[in-house]
Amino acid sequence: MRAFNFGKRCFKEVLRDPLTICFGIVLPVALALLLSAIQAKIPAKMFTPEKLTPGIVVFSYSFLTLFSASVVAKDRKTALFQRLYTTPMKAGDFILGYTVPYLPIALIQTAVVVCVFAIIGLPLTWRVALFVLLSLPAAIFFIFLGLLCGSVMTPSQVGGICGSVVTNLSAWLSGAWFDVELVGGPFKAVSEALPFYHAVELGRGVLSGSYDGFTLRLTVVLAYALAAGVLAVVLFTRQMKKQ
Amino acid sequence: MTAISIRSLTKKYKDVTAVDGLTLDIEKGELFALLGVNGAGKTTTVKMLSCLTAPTDGDALLLGSSILTDRDAVKKVIAVSPQETAVADGLTVRGNLVLMCGAHGFSKKETDEKIEKMKDFLGIAAIMKKRAGKLSGGWQRRLSIAMALIGDPEILFLDEPTLGLDVIARSDLWDVIRSLKGRVTVILTTHYMEEAEELSDRVGVMRDGRLLAVGTPAELKEKTGCDKFENAFISIVKGAEK
Numbered sequence: 181m182r183a184f185n186f187g188k189r190c191f192k193e194v195l196r197d198p199l200t201i202c203f204g205i206v207l208p209v210a211l212a213l214l215l216s217a218i219q220a221k222i223p224a225k226m227f228t229p230e231k232l233t234p235g236i237v238v239f240s241y242s243f244l245t246l247f248s249a250s251v252v253a254k255d256r257k258t259a260l261f262q263r264l265y266t267t268p269m270k271a272g273d274f275i276l277g278y279t280v281p282y283l284p285i286a287l288i289q290t291a292v293v294v295c296v297f298a299i300i301g302l303p304l305t306w307r308v309a310l311f312v313l314l315s316l317p318a319a320i321f322f323i324f325l326g327l328l329c330g331s332v333m334t335p336s337q338v339g340g341i342c343g344s345v346v347t348n349l350s351a352w353l354s355g356a357w358f359d360v361e362l363v364g365g366p367f368k369a370v371s372e373a374l375p376f377y378h379a380v381e382l383g384r385g386v387l388s389g390s391y392d393g394f395t396l397r398l399t400v401v402l403a404y405a406l407a408a409g410v411l412a413v414v415l416f417t418r419q420m421k422k423q
Numbered sequence: 424m425t426a427i428s429i430r431s432l433t434k435k436y437k438d439v440t441a442v443d444g445l446t447l448d449i450e451k452g453e454l455f456a457l458l459g460v461n462g463a464g465k466t467t468t469v470k471m472l473s474c475l476t477a478p479t480d481g482d483a484l485l486l487g488s489s490i491l492t493d494r495d496a497v498k499k500v501i502a503v504s505p506q507e508t509a510v511a512d513g514l515t516v517r518g519n520l521v522l523m524c525g526a527h528g529f530s531k532k533e534t535d536e537k538i539e540k541m542k543d544f545l546g547i548a549a550i551m552k553k554r555a556g557k558l559s560g561g562w563q564r565r566l567s568i569a570m571a572l573i574g575d576p577e578i579l580f581l582d583e584p585t586l587g588l589d590v591i592a593r594s595d596l597w598d599v600i601r602s603l604k605g606r607v608t609v610i611l612t613t614h615y616m617e618e619a620e621e622l623s624d625r626v627g628v629m630r631d632g633r634l635l636a637v638g639t640p641a642e643l644k645e646k647t648g649c650d651k652f653e654n655a656f657i658s659i660v661k662g663a664e665k
Contacts, residue, residue, distance in 0.1 A: 182528055185521070
């Protein structure tokens with residue numbers, strides 16, 4: 181009940197910020213439309229809906245890190261946090277309240293991107309439903325990364341690091357709009373060591389019905405989500421005690 | 424009946440002793456003001472009593488519950504209105520009050536009833552739909568106190584509640600604080616002598632983490648032989664320097 185109430189507040193604070201809609205939904209949609217327009221002009225099948233949908237969805241999730249981290253970092257800076265610490269709320273209430281509200285936001289982002297690509301030509305089959313389900317671990321990873329960053333960074337650091345570094349890492353190292361295999365070398369090695377590329381390839385595999393490397397990719401994304409979750413909880417509770 | 428019983432409460436930060444062996448009893452329903460210059464240890468004392476900071480030594484019992492061993496019980500009977508205005512800027516006034524009711528685990532029905540009561544008590548009906556971040560300083564302070572009171576605390580900590588407010592806003596808040604006397608045990612920290620004299624049943628003067636004097640404003644004036652309370656305060660603080 182306490183966590184739900186606190187989560188509702190975080191949800192409202194995020195959705196009331198117009199930048200949320202702009203970065204989290206409008207920008208990915210604009211990118212999807214732009215790349216699809218390019219595809220219509222070139223003979224090579226680079227930006228087909230099956231390839232682009234997972235890339236754009238994972239890119240849109242990177243903004244969840246920014247939203248989540250911003251709320252936590254801002255709260256830590258204000259006396260509101262101190263006030264809430266003196267109520268019967270427990271650490272678990274705070275952690276759930278700071279993470280769960282972003283799952284519906286992730287689902288909204290996924291639904292919007294899927295709808296846009298459905299208009300462009302993505303066939304709406306059962307594979308899309310499976311894709312939405314299997315996108316959740318990536319969303320959870322980004323949400324926990326936000327809690328982690330918000331627990332140790334100031335609001336301005338969050339703006340710089342989550343707003344540019346995380347979004348750029350997820351844009352470039354996921355192979356969302358180019359083939360990482362073609363670049364090869366250290367770029368490919370770094371991409372494979374991080375979860376972004378695996379999250380996108382997992383989605384592409386599901387949408388195209390090709391399950392090569394499915395287990396590995398899902399395991400990597402889940403492992404990163406779990407690691408980010410554990411680290412976020414440890415750092416959040418540590419700063420809570422410190423504060 | 425004693426509401427707060429403080430025994431040898433001490434807080435040290437590396438080489439600095441912020442609060443040094445504070446021992447004090449505060450009666451139920453009493454409005455007790457902690458006075459002191461900057462760095463006297465007032466806010467640290469409030470933070471320890473409200474379970475925000477663990478003491479280095481000593482203990483305090485709030486309505487019989489220890490801040491060391493029974494923090495959950497303590498948190499059920501206290502509320503804090505911190506020095507800075509502690510409101511959620513992005514939420515409406517009502518949203519902030521709902522947030523606090525949720526933090527206390529109240530049901531929807533209880534929440535509606537308490538908000539209705541608070542609306543009348545603090546005269547905030549006209550601003551219920553306004554965003555907290557858009558309110559003036561005076562209204563934000565009033566909301567901050569409403570957020571502290573909505574849980575029906577038995578002990579309320581008001582840390583510099585009128586800091587930076589204009590004369591009218593301060594007078595309005597004084598009326599609110601006065602109306603709590605006898606019902607709620609209030610610990611008020613302030614820099615304003617007239618505020619302490621006007622509102623408090625008793626005053627404690629702190630300096631360098633130590634409690635120098637305790638008494639009613641009249642007793643402290645008599646003890647120091649001063650006509651004005653401000654002069655009594657200065658005399659106590661400067662007397663400790665010598």
